[in-house]
Amino acid sequence: MNRSGAFRSRILHVTSTDPLRYEYLEDGVLLVEDGKVVDLGAAEVFGRAGFALGQCLHEPDYLIVPGFIDTHVHSPQLDVIASYGEQLLEWLNKYTFPAEARYADETYAATSAVAFLNSLLEAGTTTALVFATSHHKATDLLFDAANEKNMRLIAGKVLMDQNATPELHDTAKGGIADSEALIRSWHGKGRLGYAITPRFAGTSSVEQLTLAGELHQRYPGTWIQSHISENLDEVRWVSEVHPHVDDYLDAYERYGLVNERSVFAHCIHLTESERRRFADKGAKAAFSPSSNLFIGSGLFDLAQAKEDGIDVALASDVGGGTSLSMLRTIADAYKVCQLKGYSLSAMEALAMVTLGGAEALHLDPFVGNFEKGKEADFIMLDPNATNVMSRRIGFSDSIEDEFFVMMTLGDEKTIAATYVAGEKMSL
Ligand SMILES: [Zn+2]
Structure with missing residues (x-):
């Protein structure tokens, strides 16, 4: 089994839940060795440091987020x-x-x-x-x-x-x-x-x-x-x-x-x-x-x-x-919150199904975001999963809006690949 790899894509993860902070890399590299995150950064920075970007699995359209x-x-x-x-x-x-x-x-x-x-x-x-x-x-x-x-x-x-x-x-x-x-x-x-x-x-x-x-x-x-x-x-x-x-x-x-x-x-x-x-x-x-x-x-x-x-x-x-699907779950959460007079933001929702969930389970030392040393559980989201999503995301002007579209319209079809501890799962 292969638990190492370099993944070049758009990358989004929550770095803190309180206060809510997140990091978005338009062209990022996630480096995984033996099932763990060893590095994360802009592709340009990796390239300048002499890293051979050609070895990456390059998916420029996909959005990598934590599992x-x-x-x-x-x-x-x-x-x-x-x-x-x-x-x-x-x-x-x-x-x-x-x-x-x-x-x-x-x-x-x-x-x-x-x-x-x-x-x-x-x-x-x-x-x-x-x-x-x-x-x-x-x-x-x-x-x-x-x-x-x-x-x-x-x-x-x-x-x-x-x-x-x-x-x-x-x-x-x-x-x-x-x-x-x-x-x-x-x-x-x-x-x-x-x-x-x-x-x-x-x-x-x-x-x-x-x-x-x-x-x-x-x-x-x-x-x-x-x-x-x-x-x-x-x-x-x-x-x-x-x-x-x-x-x-x-x-x-x-x-x-x-x-x-x-x-x-x-x-x-x-x-x-x-x-x-x-x-x-x-x-x-x-x-x-x-x-x-x-x-x-x-x-x-x-x-x-x-x-x-x-x-x-x-x-x-x-x-x-x-x-x-946690995307569909978030979509329902958003609607329930709307009925209660609260608008759940895309980044708060993302936090709830990644780092926040990990914290609730005391698993944040291991999973939940791409901090170095954490286990490399991640997924690739496909913004072109359906015609409707693709068309709507074409009008997105921010990552916040794009993830909001994904959480509102997304489901299993949006998940292009799932990696568990660095290993791609075949389903
Ligand atoms: Zn139950």
Whole structure:
């Protein structure tokens, strides 16, 4: 495999999220050795220093940006993406749980894991925080497939010992033992990490939530991922399942599951007290606009979350979301923000799916931009991917406007190539 190369193209990356700063090279060179960025600069400067520009892979039209980061996605739910007509709790029962039950079959789980990862890469996503199913073996196979591709992936076996379909239930202790075995096998191996993954408070017993918090204490380098306050019926239902808690966040907080390594999808209907505690604990919100619109859950208030000091990253939440493409996810985020009176800028959006996503996952020492020494996960965007995009970008007078067009009109077709640690992925 070839993990080195010189890439000459237009290059854009975010160098700081707070304050927001980015660098654009109209004719740049990205130099990669052994899967890492060793240099970045203007082609002219490289040439003057004696670098033989002829050795570069030269794509003057393409725009190279860091690989996208999806902070909340369900690998088995590619099988139920685009399923009609239900809201959250019914959607889970009618579509999701039967689909996830198929992952008990190991052959099916193995081939599906590869299909899922190829679909991420096709969309330009090189890092993701992933819910597998409640099956130990299927989760093991997902890690195995990601390791094979050398992807920087964080994933976890779903903990779910009540209130789902019985064939998907683990047990409080059994689910934790499986999670611990997976941590020992995969956490820190290659570019992989483990996330302790209670599906949501309603589908885990107090015993399981307690043990999950203890497991994180034993392995503090792991992540925690779950859902919170996606839909008002769900918020009510969780308060019935756990009548002893003060509010939804408390159903995680009191078991040690809310800290700076926790990522909670949705966060739409959090109360003021919950938002304050969420921010104080440094937990991260995974804004999933496509899913929230499709399932009809509500409109996340990004401006409010920022005012509250909550770190927000973006997520596809497939299969509630209708696309793995982070470009389409940004397009939906922009529309949700517009409805909330906030215009999400192109560069803020780019930050959210690259360096900002990396920071939310504490992966910014490794990925998120082209700082020297970081892993060379990057994609090539094709401004001529469609006639409409090409025509509109013909009228662009700035890189900000051009990326805004790409995020509004783009999808998998815009991704001309995906590189993982310097290696071009063939899909
Ligand atoms: Zn989800």
